[in-house]
Amino acid sequence: MFERLREEINCVFERDPAARNVFEVVTTYPGFHAILWHRLSHRLWNLGARWPARAISTLSRWLTGIEIHPAAQLGRRFFIDHGMGVVIGETAEIGDDCTLYHGVTLGGTSWEKGKRHPTLGNNVVVGAGAKVLGPIYIGSGARIGSNSVVVKNVPENATIVGVPGHVARPKEQRREEAKRRAMAKRIGFDAYGAPQDTPDPIERAIHGLIEHIQRLDDRIEQMAAEIQRLGGKLPEEQLPDLEACELSASGNEEESAQQVDKGKSAAAK
Template identity: 45%
Template sequence: MFRNFRTDIETILENDPAARNKLEVAFTYSGLHAIWAHRIAHTFYKRNWFTIARLISQTSRFFTGIEIHPGATIGSKLFIDHGMGIVIGETCEIGDNVVIYQGVTLGGTGKEKGKRHPTIGNNVVIASGAKVLGSFKVGDNVNIGANSVVLREVPPNSTVVGIPGRVVKRDGARVGDRLDHTQLPDPVIEMLRVMQKEVSELRLELEKEKRKAREEKRENEPANL
């Protein structure tokens, strides 16, 4: 457990351009503190000391604003940026090298028992305010756009945006830089572009019909005289 502490600090230094040194990261990054507290709470949870585990996790929630259930399984090199308002459920599983921004919920959809939270693959970015709800898998190398609501399985190498979340890119290069989630495709803008194209095509067709009508009118004028 403690061997991961140095890796956690180095992960932040690699991913956050605002991080200046290890001392600053260790003392001021609430996302890091939440991860450390979770590692301790999870150790107690695996030994069936559930009350102690929950006390640790709730204390961490009070100080960091990040709620990670002690039963959740977290891989290496998780980077929680800003972190306020993040909720990670009991049966959630998170892979390696995952980035989670503030306001994200990895939750369930009801009161069912057993596995009820998502499984997040490796190299996944979950942008601000996104909700991933239910027991399904989010594949490796997935980008989930800000404020998206994901309710079903996501294939690897995909980009998901919208409410409900839908795949807008798959099996291709990532959209922009891995951490630059502002460059994810916007389905509303894409729809407006399609509509604009259709309107332009209709205008061209209308102009053609008008020209055709004028030509027919000129051709018929001598006959009418």
């Protein structure tokens, strides 16, 4: 018992830089208090003492602002930071080393009995105000962004954002989309002004061309890298990056205007 208590205290220091000492955590952290109350009420619930368990849960809610049903299953080293407004439903299951912030709801979407609340794997972090609803599974290592609404299963180590919650695009995918956007701007077409499933066949064709050009550009870069790896020589002159072209577009326009002005003055002489 004392080992588990030590774990609960140590996990506060690991995840809250504001924690200064053990006395402060034990006496002033509502999340820590709510978890201790729940451990007691959960044990009574499993022993069949349902009313005392619910009474302790209600008292804990009054004192901490955190509502945890006595039947909910909490893993080890569970941490609720701040905690006001947190609601954890009856059939919710939370793995080890999970963290919840204030305003989080692990709720249900049905009035039917049975499993109706989410299951969280290990090392899951749920941001402030997020709502995780229904008998869904949140994979280990997942991160739920603040104020997101999650109603579908989440893969491991994924980051979920938005309403409804969706997997945030990896950095590599965002970089590829930025390159395609820069190329579209370079050729004078606002390819991202409309969705790619637009009914206009011309816009669809241009979208396809831009995608094709981007893939060709990537393939050429791969071929050049392979030639250099095999000892081949390539011309020293290289094509400018799309980002550089985009940044220097305004400068090129000014230079072109200056050249036109010079040509006009030379013709006048």
